[in-house]
Amino acid sequence: MEEKLIQRLESAVSRLESLSPAGFSTRGISLSSDDNAASDPPILAFEDLMRNYVRKVSDAAEKIGGPVLEATRIVEEAFSVEKQLIVNVKQTQKPDLAGLAGFLKPLNEVILKANALTAGKRSEFFNHLKTVADALSALAWIAYTGKDCGMSMPIAHVEESWQTAEFYSNKILVEFKSKDQNHVEWTKAMKELFSTGLRDYVKSFHPLGPVWNPAGKMTPATSTKVPAPSASAPPPPSAPLFNTETSQASTRPKEGMAAVFQEISSGKSVTGGLRKVTDDMKTKNRAERTGIVNTNEIGHKNSPSVSKPVVAPKPKFELQMGRKWAIEHQIGKKDLVISDCDSKQSVYIYGCKDSVLQVQGKVNNITIDKCSKTGVVFTDVVAACEVVNCNGIEIQCQGSAPTISVDNTGGCQLYLSNESLKASITTAKSSEINVLVRGSDPLGDWVEHALPQQFVHVLKDGRIETTPVSHSGG
Secondary structure (H helix, E strand, O other), X not given: OHHHHHHHHHHHHHHHHHHHHHHHHHHOOOOOOHHHHOOOHHHHHHHHHHHHHHHHHHHHHHHHOHHHHHHHHHHHHHHHXXXXXXXXXXXXXXXXXXHHHXXXXXXXXXXXXXXXXXXXXXXXXXXXXXXXXXXXXXXXXXXXXXXXXXXXXXHHHHHHHHHHHHHHXXXXXXXXXXXXXXXXXXXXXXXXXXXXXXXXXHHHHOOOOOOOOOOOEOOOOOOOOOOOOOOOOOOOOOOOOOOOOHHHHOOOOOOOHHHHHHHHOOOOOOOOOOOOOOHHHOHHHOOOOOOOXXXXXXXXXXXXOOOOOOOOOOOEEEEEOOOEEEEEOOEOOOOEEEOOOOOOOEEEEEOOEOOEEEEEEEEEEEEEEOOEEEEEEEEEEEEEEEEEOOEEEEEEEOOOOOEEEEEOOEEEEEEEOHHHOOOEEEEEOOEEEEEEEOOOOOOOOOEEEEOOOOEEEEEEOOEEEEEEOOOOOO
């Protein structure tokens, strides 16, 4: 009995094998298998990308472990899904919006998994997790279907996605540059993966988006029906990459100011819905208007309103994380001194008034923000001294300062030493800026030089020439 059943199965298989070539040839469709598609140059190049760049990120994450390794495993999974999607593109016709959402569902699920790592309370590796979550959106370049699809070109999309993620990766470099080189290595590997590896791959093989197979199979549209919730069902995920209900939003009635402008442009009478004001409703004809002022009303109007007292901000003078001096809301303090500092630290002065600060030593940069009638004396700065949104500021450089920037400031006195005479001074939207130097005699009097506030712009030979205004008395 079993032998007869086996013989029948073998005969059925042989019949199917004999019929399958004819079935495909009559339809004229060439369907390549995954093995054949994997030999295409774009697929091979993507495998090289994973082998050279993704593996480098994984090796760096192995040295760190913990949440960073977990997030890197999601990166590996995302690139594996991306590779399979590229293979499927070779075998599939270009889908519509609903079909594209179903086609990209595996990639969307991986990206949502990366975003879930950043939810909840922030961990010490939040910048790593956020870098991964934002960078993986670059893999959505495969969703580009044309200039009317609402997203940037594939190369630009990859670049923009990494620029968003780079905000957090730079924080990793700043935090771990002098603490743990493994985190620095991981961050650099992530940047190479997306800004170099993935970008160059898309530029070489898919600059105008994925190339679908016109003779391939159809992508089934995803169902828009929502199943009834159950007690054990997990909560719904966040919004996917594509929403098939965008066409329904255009048919909804307009709200707010859009509705007002739509009604005005409809041609109907604008005053059609207004009420008629009769003579007895006018103020001058009202019987209760006697012209006598009640003294109780005067007292009530003139009584001061009770308001909460304004709480002054708490003064601050501290070194934050060993890298940044924060001097904030100091009022009337003339003896502020920073003596223990180094060239890797920065100084940030904010909201001070009628105070004087001395920085005894070399620092990286000094920023003075929203201060008034405040003086700052410093020795040396490595980068720049910046003055922003201030009034009545005096700054004295006793050493060297390569750059001094003054922005949106009214009244600023800059005292420069002989070592800082070559400093580059930049001003914008500022007035009453004076530079004072001693000249050749280091013990001589200060010589004041006013920076121009007015300029003349002339179009000459196709170019704009700008010169400061010079005033001469008759």
